[in-house]
Amino acid sequence: MATIEIKLKKANKVYREGELIRGVVAVTTKNELPHQGIALSLEGSVSLQLSAKSVGLFEAFYNSLKPIQLLEYSMDLAKAGKIPSGKTEIPFEFPLKAKQGKPLYETYHGVFVNIQYTIRCDMKRSLLSRDLNKQQEFLVEYKPDSSTSMKASDQKRVDFEITPQSLNQAKEKTGLPKFLITGHLDSASCLITEPLRGELIVEKSSVPIKSIELQLVRVETCGCAEGYARDPTEIQNIQIGDGDVCRGMPIPIYMIFPRLFTCPTLATSSFKVEFEVNIVVIFKDDHLITENFPIKLTRF
Template sequence: MALDIRLKKVNKIYREGDVVSGLVIIQTKGELQHQGVSLVMEGIVSLQLSSKSVGLFEAFYNSLKPINLLNYNVEVAKPGKFPSGKTEIPFELPLRPKAGKSLYETYHGVFVSIQYCIRVEIKRSLLNKDLQKQCEFIVENKDQEEKCKLKPVNFTIAPDTLTNVKDKQHIPRFKVKGRLDSSCLQITKPLTGELMVEYCDAPIKSIEIQLVRVETCGCAEGFAKDATEIQNIQIGDGDVCRGMMIPIYMIFPRLFTCPSLSTNNFKIDFEINIVLVFHDDHLVTENFPLKLTRF
């Protein structure tokens, strides 16, 4: 026997106020006795602490309970029998949050995860195992308060601009100049810009652009903030030519990024690092905060 959920929208992308509709498909080789079929649609924010933060604040554990954004539980078939062959059960559910809640965009993170799913369960007699199937769908929002305004960023990376360096005497002489076309970006459009190595005494091994998620969990008593890498793109390989412009181009991956978000219990921010790796594997990094929007 096979159990499946087929949504009407092929791309599975919905917005608040939409109707999530589809079919529960049951395929059997013979008659199937059952005790009812239930369908659950839910949206949950899952929070967890990194290993370095566990035990620091007892108050965290109360604020790290899953946050339920929406929950529907309906019976789509009463107890009975499914005939041999294919049975299709249609369903329609409105995509609306619970009272006092908001629907955040789908996001798959490390310490924060926002997921929406439909789960179907066929209940069977005591001697038979219940059958379950789950299907995730994507929620996007376009009702943000302000539109994204271009904020160009010009930067210079040199030994004098570096922070968190104790001994700058052992850093080779170098200077990298460039610009990001904007630090406020539409999530559907790429991060663009350019950079140029004006001079560098040491041979260069690689120039990379690293996209980082910064997830903050906690409450008024304290917050745990953790930065983790999403993706790393090499834009220069080897000892690149001096004085030549190198383009910066990065597309934001779906699901692993979302519009920048701040709530009482968690925050999701994004940054990029421009990383210059020297031939001896020493590296210097310059960090730039980003604001992502759906507009």
């Protein structure tokens, strides 16, 4: 039995455009291992898909959903020969450079949009032996650029006041309990490396409260000439208040943005990745209210 492992020099596997991706391919075998050549390839792509509810609406688009290639590079590590018994390490070096005319978007794992970068190693063997291969994902982040850095004017405090009359999504407002909830978000433009902060105060409520939650939502849009399919899905839900919280007491809003499942807000001609935060209040009588806040995520 023989195994292949791809080891990157960077332990966190995070790279930026223009950097060199260095590492080794480690082949471990008990006996001498003949092979027909070892090849390494670097790939980056955006995979798009439609939700089940949108497939019928955009049949033409559904049939043409092809991955968008951002990065493609290959090299031969070794010509046909033999690998000695034990552990053999073969070094490699790749430039991280996008295909001409294509940007390198940040790594992002979504439901309908997926941006992924991988290194793949293939060892070809004789017809009587099974080929060996291994795949390793690495992460891409934007490099600092003064033209895209967040300005102080973007970081404006967002004050809110939630009442039965302010709820847009409530169809039947007469059955809702009477309440007043105030508070603020420090900013609707957020650094992805920093937590979302703010505070919430339950000023009054005619019905006891069961729970107050903070929900992070991704809104993924895939589109073409036929139209656009926009699908929101939950990323994470954090409880910030348990039970009938004290009236007039500030409750901290604090949420860390999870890596891989978030990325800087992105808008292209064929897809978008946007984010929203919901403040969800659940009352003891099982009434549920939600206040929605679109937010913009940036790297710098």
